Amino acid sequence: MPLIEQYDRAADPEDHLETFKALMYLQGPSNAIMCRAYPSTLKGSARQWFSHLKPQSLASFIDLGRAFLANFMSTRIHKKTATNLLAIRQQTGESTREFLTRFNREALEVRDLDPMVTFQALSSGIRDRKLKEFLIMEEPTNMYDLYSWCEKHINLAEVLAAEQQKESRSERKGQERKEQPINGNKLMENREQ
Incomplete structure (x- = not known):
């Protein structure tokens, strides 16, 4: 898997998720592989959040992405309009x-x-x-x-x-x-x- 900077609440979670998806989609992985690979891009409190998710509580990578963004929304960099x-x-x-x-x-x-x-x-x-x-x-x-x-x-x-x-x-x-x-x-x- 290509390397991306690990997310630790200091960056924009939406940007981190989109970067991960863009890099992974180039590889053509399955939904399950994306779910297994995503925690390797997290560190600190973000990794702890992931480790506390209930097993099989999310059905897809889309669900994982939504849960990630919902949890770390407060650190999101607000886009200009x-x-x-x-x-x-x-x-x-x-x-x-x-x-x-x-x-x-x-x-x-x-x-x-x-x-x-x-x-x-x-x-x-x-x-x-x-x-x-x-x-x-x-x-x-x-x-x-x-x-x-x-x-x-x-x-x-x-x-x-x-x-x-x-x-x-x-x-x-x-x-x-x-x-x-x-x-x-x-x-x-x-x-x-």
């Missing part, structure tokens, strides 16, 4: 790139996320007016296009901001040169040499 995603807003001072990274991290935690909800949540959470207008006008047809357009816009905005910063520095240097008092004597001395 689409509502959580709709509440995400780009914060003042947060770049569009930082917001998109944070948004993606949150979106990955939402189970069965509808692409239209993702689009709505992302476009309503963005503060960048030009990007928001572009997304509304163009209406990407899939998530790949949505993220590609956002990435292109972010890259363009960063290049333009860098160019503007460079121009501002050049203008300030030119302004500083104009504002420096000219000492007539030194200027004349330099010309004579």
Whole structure:
């Protein structure tokens, strides 16, 4: 059997059970083998819980999985919903790139996320007016296009901001040169040499 981290109440029980099932289904085992193999993925209080089950009290691995989840439900990591995603807003001072990274991290935690909800949540959470207008006008047809357009816009905005910063520095240097008092004597001395 492939190795998975043993469950000891510190992790998400649902994730542990799903990982076990995914690994076992690759092997094609019977229901009985899955029931016999599962305790090897438990340790500590989780193993004690299993050892206190009455013999033949569960008819299948499905029953074992349900009993496991029911017992360890309090340690379950609560999954985010689409509502959580709709509440995400780009914060003042947060770049569009930082917001998109944070948004993606949150979106990955939402189970069965509808692409239209993702689009709505992302476009309503963005503060960048030009990007928001572009997304509304163009209406990407899939998530790949949505993220590609956002990435292109972010890259363009960063290049333009860098160019503007460079121009501002050049203008300030030119302004500083104009504002420096000219000492007539030194200027004349330099010309004579």
